[in-house]
Amino acid sequence: MNALLSKYPEQVEQILARYPADQKRAAVMPLLYLAQAEDNYVTKQEIADIAEIVGISDTDVVSIIGFYTLYHDEPGGRYRIQVCTDLPCALRGADQFLKNLCENIGVRVGETTPDGLVTIESVMCLAGCHRAPMFQLQGDGDIAYHENMTVEKTLALIEELRRHVKTGEAAHD
Amino acid sequence: MTEQTTFLLRHRAVPNIDQLDVYRANGGFEAFKKVVTSMQPADVLAVVKDSGLRGRGGAGFPTGVKWGFLPNNIWPHYVVANADESEPGTFKDREIMESNPFQFLEGLMIASYAVGANLSYVYLRGEFWQIARGLDEDIAALEAAGLLGDGLFSTQYSLRLRTHLGAGAYICGEETALLESLEGKLGQPRLRPPFPAVYGLFGKPTVINNVETLTNLPPILDKGAAWYKSLGTEKSPGVKIFSLSGCINRPGNYELPLGVTFRELIFEHGGGVPEGRSVKAFMSAGASSTIVMADDTALDTPMDYESTQGNLNAPLGSASVIILDDSVDMAWLVDKTVHFFRHESCGKCTPCREGTYWMGHLTHRITHGKARPEDIELLDTVAAQMQGKCLCALGEFSTMAVRSGIEKFRADFEANVRRAAHG
Numbered sequence A: 001m002n003a004l005l006s007k008y009p010e011q012v013e014q015i016l017a018r019y020p021a022d023q024k025r026a027a028v029m030p031l032l033y034l035a036q037a038e039d040n041y042v043t044k045q046e047i048a049d050i051a052e053i054v055g056i057s058d059t060d061v062v063s064i065i066g067f068y069t070l071y072h073d074e075p076g077g078r079y080r081i082q083v084c085t086d087l088p089c090a091l092r093g094a095d096q097f098l099k100n101l102c103e104n105i106g107v108r109v110g111e112t113t114p115d116g117l118v119t120i121e122s123v124m125c126l127a128g129c130h131r132a133p134m135f136q137l138q139g140d141g142d143i144a145y146h147e148n149m150t151v152e153k154t155l156a157l158i159e160e161l162r163r164h165v166k167t168g169e170a171a172h173d
Numbered sequence B: 001m002t003e004q005t006t007f008l009l010r011h012r013a014v015p016n017i018d019q020l021d022v023y024r025a026n027g028g029f030e031a032f033k034k035v036v037t038s039m040q041p042a043d044v045l046a047v048v049k050d051s052g053l054r055g056r057g058g059a060g061f062p063t064g065v066k067w068g069f070l071p072n073n074i075w076p077h078y079v080v081a082n083a084d085e086s087e088p089g090t091f092k093d094r095e096i097m098e099s100n101p102f103q104f105l106e107g108l109m110i111a112s113y114a115v116g117a118n119l120s121y122v123y124l125r126g127e128f129w130q131i132a133r134g135l136d137e138d139i140a141a142l143e144a145a146g147l148l149g150d151g152l153f154s155t156q157y158s159l160r161l162r163t164h165l166g167a168g169a170y171i172c173g174e175e176t177a178l179l180e181s182l183e184g185k186l187g188q189p190r191l192r193p194p195f196p197a198v199y200g201l202f203g204k205p206t207v208i209n210n211v212e213t214l215t216n217l218p219p220i221l222d223k224g225a226a227w228y229k230s231l232g233t234e235k236s237p238g239v240k241i242f243s244l245s246g247c248i249n250r251p252g253n254y255e256l257p258l259g260v261t262f263r264e265l266i267f268e269h270g271g272g273v274p275e276g277r278s279v280k281a282f283m284s285a286g287a288s289s290t291i292v293m294a295d296d297t298a299l300d301t302p303m304d305y306e307s308t309q310g311n312l313n314a315p316l317g318s319a320s321v322i323i324l325d326d327s328v329d330m331a332w333l334v335d336k337t338v339h340f341f342r343h344e345s346c347g348k349c350t351p352c353r354e355g356t357y358w359m360g361h362l363t364h365r366i367t368h369g370k371a372r373p374e375d376i377e378l379l380d381t382v383a384a385q386m387q388g389k390c391l392c393a394l395g396e397f398s399t400m401a402v403r404s405g406i407e408k409f410r411a412d413f414e415a416n417v418r419r420a421a422h423g
């Protein structure tokens, strides 16, 4: 039984409908996003499910995950804060911003906070160079831009995420 | 000062133009209706050819000529909008899609009609997740309004649009890597020929155009080729969005006729450099361009395809102008650009994969006080040896800042090396 398909039957069908009927393989990228939506990484089972839906091998799916930076096959933080430190942003203080942010949170670039809430990463240009320092927040099946940022605003955002997760869990109990 | 135009960034003149009813109340989809109901595809192509519109994604290739390469004996045809926008310093397509999305979609629809495509795609970089969702809603609104679907305006013509998200890979902006990615494969460039015009998406004839290129089409079909040619320069007609970033007081997008000078963009529109510093250099096409020393000749050069390349040996490309003030160490800058290309090399061919690796090794050594004097020459040699040997343009791009930086700002590199000797 294909777990991904039984969990999201409508979404899978909608994704497949976006491509010609004989080009199912094209659905692999949107399906990876779908699999990743809940916990921000793709499990082995989901890899097998996707391979089965589009008719390619598990290895093909794994190599796609490896090629593209927005897919993850290992759990990281529930959220990823990906700070752009590419040239134009760096000219507007992005490296310093990232350094100060890390010092304040007490993690290094690439690391996750002890409570598993956020991973801090450094990434290439996000097309927000005119509003540096900036980052994208990946999580909850969404990617949101946060621009013209300060360390204070970022810390406040992290606190907000922490509260959001707590109330979410409380609601589940 | 040349006034900024709003033919593309029309939301700056018309509030709420991202709403379908507002866009239509301001003439939206009249051009599309006109072409579908009263023009043959070949007529549309002729107007675009006459307008002199050139691709805004980087290469500046004439749009109408490109459309004309599609063979009429292989079907279906596809149009793919390139919304990958990943060149460092480029953020224009994003503003169009966020704030004036219907004009972009109308452009894509006009292009689709002109080449006889019934299904077209928008390929967006994965980070444009929210933009893609917005476009999905806009496309649904167009279907509901009868502007997309079967038998449009009671003709035989049918058209559907779909979005497709990439997932974080600069190389997918290169058109053949983009097609691979859209087909669900690794985003690695294809060997050419065959070219996408003949063997493109799903192996069928395909046109790939940049978002900004397509956004030019509704006003061109509306106002005519002669009107468009009256803007800009003779060989680079029309308007262009310049993304201005780096050491500048007012970074942002500026829509201006092609041919305005760098000086005007930097000082009049961009408000000059902060903290009373001076402009040391600039890059005209993001991280892929050579570094241009900002002397009077450079500043007075008109920003059009011919002058920028001819006077400055730098491409106009996507017109992403990065300003570097007198505090910027060019060795540090080159380390940044090399780091970018090393990270983004798709690894398919050896000169680029190995070359960017070695260049990154050397620039890191130079900027971290560990270099020997001969490392500067070695870096230049590695870059020189890559040139002309890479499968796609990314490899070539990665050498631009390196070679021009060493040529024009060798003192910056030497200062880094001296620090190593003393440290």
Ligand SMILES: Cc1cc2nc3c(=O)[nH]c(=O)nc-3n(C[C@H](O)[C@H](O)[C@H](O)COP(=O)(O)O)c2cc1C
Pocket (backbone or CB within 6 Å): B054, B055, B056, B057, B058, B059, B060, B061, B063, B082, B083, B084, B085, B086, B087, B170, B171, B172, B173, B174, B175, B176, B208, B209, B210, B211, B213, B214, B392, B393, B394
């Ligand atoms: C490494 C590389 C990256 C590119 N990135 C983009 C991009 O992000 N957006 C874009 O429109 N074109 C990009 N291009 C250019 C495309 O290959 C192609 O020429 C362009 O989309 C054609 O559209 P146009 O004729 O409307 O400019 C890139 C090219 C290369 C070699």
Ligand code: SF4
Pocket (backbone or CB within 6 Å): B171, B188, B189, B344, B345, B346, B347, B348, B349, B350, B352, B353, B390, B391, B392, B393, B394, B395, B396
């Ligand atoms: S030049 Fe670089 S990016 Fe282009 S195909 Fe070769 S390895 Fe890939």
Ligand code: FES
Pocket (backbone or CB within 6 Å): A084, A085, A086, A087, A088, A089, A090, A124, A125, A126, A127, A128, A129, A130, A132, A134, B088, B089, B090
């Ligand atoms: S360099 Fe950071 S968004 Fe472009």
